[in-house]
Amino acid sequence: MRDAYYSPLVVQTAVDLANTMRPIKGEDALETVEQLRDFLDDHPAAEPPSSAANQGTGPRPLTRADLAEVRALRETVREVLERANADAVEAAALINDGLRRSRATLVLRHEDDRWWTEVASDTDRCSAHLAATTLSALASVIATLGPARLGVCAGPTCRATFVDLSRNGSKQYCTRTCAHRASVAAYRSRRSPR
Numbered sequence: 001m002r003d004a005y006y007s008p009l010v011v012q013t014a015v016d017l018a019n020t021m022r023p024i025k026g027e028d029a030l031e032t033v034e035q036l037r038d039f040l041d042d043h044p045a046a047e048p049p050s051s052a053a054n055q056g057t058g059p060r061p062l063t064r065a066d067l068a069e070v071r072a073l074r075e076t077v078r079e080v081l082e083r084a085n086a087d088a089v090e091a092a093a094l095i096n097d098g099l100r101r102s103r104a105t106l107v108l109r110h111e112d113d114r115w116w117t118e119v120a121s122d123t124d125r126c127s128a129h130l131a132a133t134t135l136s137a138l139a140s141v142i143a144t145l146g147p148a149r150l151g152v153c154a155g156p157t158c159r160a161t162f163v164d165l166s167r168n169g170s171k172q173y174c175t176r177t178c179a180h181r182a183s184v185a186a187y188r189s190r191r192s193p194r
Contacts, residue, residue: 007137011163013043014134017070018078018161019174033062036070040126048121048129060124069127073098073134080138081150081161088147095135095142102131138163145169153178156185 020030020039029035040046040062076098084091099119107120119136121128141149141163149164153174160178164171173179 007045008165010045010133010137011141011165013045013130014077014138015081015161015163016043017046017074017130017134018081021074021078023159024157030067030071030074033064033067036062036067036126045133046126046130048124048126062126066126069125070130073102073127073131076131077134077138078161080135081163082152084138084142084147084150088142091142091147091150092139095139098131098135099139102128102135104128104132104136141165155179155182 017039020035021028030039076094080091080094080098083094102121103123104119104121107118109116109118119132121132123129138150145165146169149169149171151162151164151171153160153162154172155174155178158174158178160174162171162174173182
């Protein structure tokens, strides 16, 4: 994450990670190491950069321990997204604790006559890198746009999370589909005879 600014790609990775668990439907899209690999393949920002030690050998193989660590991180990310609007201080404590556990540090980098800061983890564990990137992105959204930009879908049958990066900050639903369902339900409610 460059210049302590939220990257929409990394923010979406945080939301997608939280939404691999669908509490109302009782679905979990992060139950196996293969599902974790698929998630990481679909979210390039989630992959740790190759270290000098394993360049040319590809990413290190994922294990059940990696899966357990990422699932624990998912709980933290989801809790931040659920609580930020109501209790920003608690959300900040969750973020800070998660960053400490991932051993995240601020790194100053230089490339092509440009300097920038980046939050990184000093380990090659995928959970640590994922924690450093997603939690620091959520922290930047809170610091830049405010904690009200993190939330849970207002749809009555949905508990998906979202981050509102829109200009007016009025998002209430995770997707247009949920917003449309709510709109149709409200319309039918107004039109039904009483």
